[in-house]
Amino acid sequence: MLYIIGLGLSDEYDITLKGLNAVKSCKRVYLEAYTSILMVDKDKLEKLYEKPIIIADREMVEQESDAILENAKEDNVAFLVVGDPYGATTHTDLVIRAKEQGIVVKTIHNASIMNAVGATGLQLYNFGQTISMVFFTDTWRPDSWYNRIKENAKFGFHTLCLLDIKVKEQSIENLARGRKIYEPPRYMTVNQAVQQMLEIEGLRKENGKWFYGDESLAIGVARIGSDDQVIKAGTMQQLLKADFGAPLHSLVLVGSRLHELEAEVLRDYAIDKAELNRVLARDYGIN
Amino acid sequence: MLYIIGLGLSDEYDITLKGLNAVKSCKRVYLEAYTSILMVDKDKLEKLYEKPIIIADREMVEQESDAILENAKEDNVAFLVVGDPYGATTHTDLVIRAKEQGIVVKTIHNASIMNAVGATGLQLYNFGQTISMVFFTDTWRPDSWYNRIKENAKFGFHTLCLLDIKVKEQSIENLARGRKIYEPPRYMTVNQAVQQMLEIEGLRKENGKWFYGDESLAIGVARIGSDDQVIKAGTMQQLLKADFGAPLHSLVLVGSRLHELEAEVLRDYAIDKAELNRVLARDYGIN
Numbered sequence: 001m002l003y004i005i006g007l008g009l010s011d012e013y014d015i016t017l018k019g020l021n022a023v024k025s026c027k028r029v030y031l032e033a034y035t036s037i038l039m040v041d042k043d044k045l046e047k048l049y050e051k052p053i054i055i056a057d058r059e060m061v062e063q064e065s066d067a068i069l070e071n072a073k074e075d076n077v078a079f080l081v082v083g084d085p086y087g088a089t090t091h092t093d094l095v096i097r098a099k100e101q102g103i104v105v106k107t108i109h110n111a112s113i114m115n116a117v118g119a120t121g122l123q124l125y126n127f128g129q130t131i132s133m134v135f136f137t138d139t140w141r142p143d144s145w146y147n148r149i150k151e152n153a154k155f156g157f158h159t160l161c162l163l164d165i166k167v168k169e170q171s172i173e174n175l176a177r178g179r180k181i182y183e184p185p186r187y188m189t190v191n192q193a194v195q196q197m198l199e200i201e202g203l204r205k206e207n208g209k210w211f212y213g214d215e216s217l218a219i220g221v222a223r224i225g226s227d228d229q230v231i232k233a234g235t236m237q238q239l240l241k242a243d244f245g246a247p248l249h250s251l252v253l254v255g256s257r258l259h260e261l262e263a264e265v266l267r268d269y270a271i272d273k274a275e276l277n278r279v280l281a282r283d284y285g286i287n
Numbered sequence: 288m289l290y291i292i293g294l295g296l297s298d299e300y301d302i303t304l305k306g307l308n309a310v311k312s313c314k315r316v317y318l319e320a321y322t323s324i325l326m327v328d329k330d331k332l333e334k335l336y337e338k339p340i341i342i343a344d345r346e347m348v349e350q351e352s353d354a355i356l357e358n359a360k361e362d363n364v365a366f367l368v369v370g371d372p373y374g375a376t377t378h379t380d381l382v383i384r385a386k387e388q389g390i391v392v393k394t395i396h397n398a399s400i401m402n403a404v405g406a407t408g409l410q411l412y413n414f415g416q417t418i419s420m421v422f423f424t425d426t427w428r429p430d431s432w433y434n435r436i437k438e439n440a441k442f443g444f445h446t447l448c449l450l451d452i453k454v455k456e457q458s459i460e461n462l463a464r465g466r467k468i469y470e471p472p473r474y475m476t477v478n479q480a481v482q483q484m485l486e487i488e489g490l491r492k493e494n495g496k497w498f499y500g501d502e503s504l505a506i507g508v509a510r511i512g513s514d515d516q517v518i519k520a521g522t523m524q525q526l527l528k529a530d531f532g533a534p535l536h537s538l539v540l541v542g543s544r545l546h547e548l549e550a551e552v553l554r555d556y557a558i559d560k561a562e563l564n565r566v567l568a569r570d571y572g573i574n
Binding site for chain 1: 293295296298299300301302303304305307308371372373374379380382383386394395396397398399401402403405406408410411412413414415416417418419438441442444511512548551552555
């Protein structure tokens, strides 16, 4: 059997009892380590599980899935995913391959940022589609997310923005020369995400109408689910400079349908209460 | 401290290690029992926790929150919620009250249908806003969700529909006479939800354009996260008659942006593969 097990958001104790029991029954344990990360090292997981963990990078999952699935008809194999297993497309692919080989697949769910973002006080009902923001380079500045935000804005939905992480990436030079030398990991901050969004907004501002900008309301979150989680609400201009500390960060654009009860919670997270109240009154008519 | 602890989706073993440790530290343990239910009785939870559980119905949470929060500055109190704590507005309200009283609040997240619906193979990125469907009565047939589906359809988003549960409800007669006699619990089935949706669609069909109807593609799910979870994909007409067994059920309307990889997973869940393929080709151009 292939167990696909969500680890939750923060540390080794976020696994469920069901998940831990499943891991303990497994001959091999893989940890997917490129779409998200836990805030603890793998030795803490190994100590809890009392067995070794094989780190599965993108290359392994996408190109060597047969190795992961080897003997999984007879033995139990665990594939651990930070958050919930269905956050990233890659895992769907692994499930399809397993089923093609007649391997029974069982999923053990857990929290992910997609539902834990409710900790901001915004109602999950009022979110539209989620977007992903990747690191811009000098030559590659993808902005397909811009239209997705516009679509959400059209009906006043909130938008959750997931921020890029780069682990085990090669520089263009090392890639070209076939050298397996990897850059240090990078995790996009709220500041970087806001900066990229404002840059694109400046370029594409359409018909003089803006749906987000310097003055619009957003929420930055960091390390949700951990003891030192941070939630800060303010204008994008404020979020550009606010400090959120260590990874992982996410960003939420607040939609125009903001409810009074949501706003009440946001006040607790205000970077500057007076400024937040000014924006709530001006843009949302909430006093 | 007030711990708000998500229990996950299915049984007592879906709690996280962190959640269980927190419960064990608490003097009083409340279980919120009106927005969702686990598939096991509370005695199983009590056995695992080694302490008694107080069932908190809507009346208690909304009107007697001071009793729940009593002494929570000194003692630890647990408020258990099926799924993730931030699925329902009610809990936001409890958090606000606790903070007003200077009580430290800590949330322990877990899976909820809002992210576990990824088990259908549909990408969470492609969902729009979530809707709730309540039981129609002879005199009350709320359909504000209709416009929300229309909004999602405008951009091709999938729509998750959460289905009503009625626990500890009084009949109108008993309510009028002040008799605290409660009706048996009711959980809306996929069949009932589809039936109500088709009824409203028949009444409101606008400008001859439909965004859902007898022939459109949807997915019914039941008991997600449990060993006997059911996922069935088909036309709404097919779902009207498909058997999903015991509660809880949810429904997903498949948006026009369906990706080929999503469709591939759906084929595994087809009520009738030939019919599903016909609809995929006709409505989505996927062969």
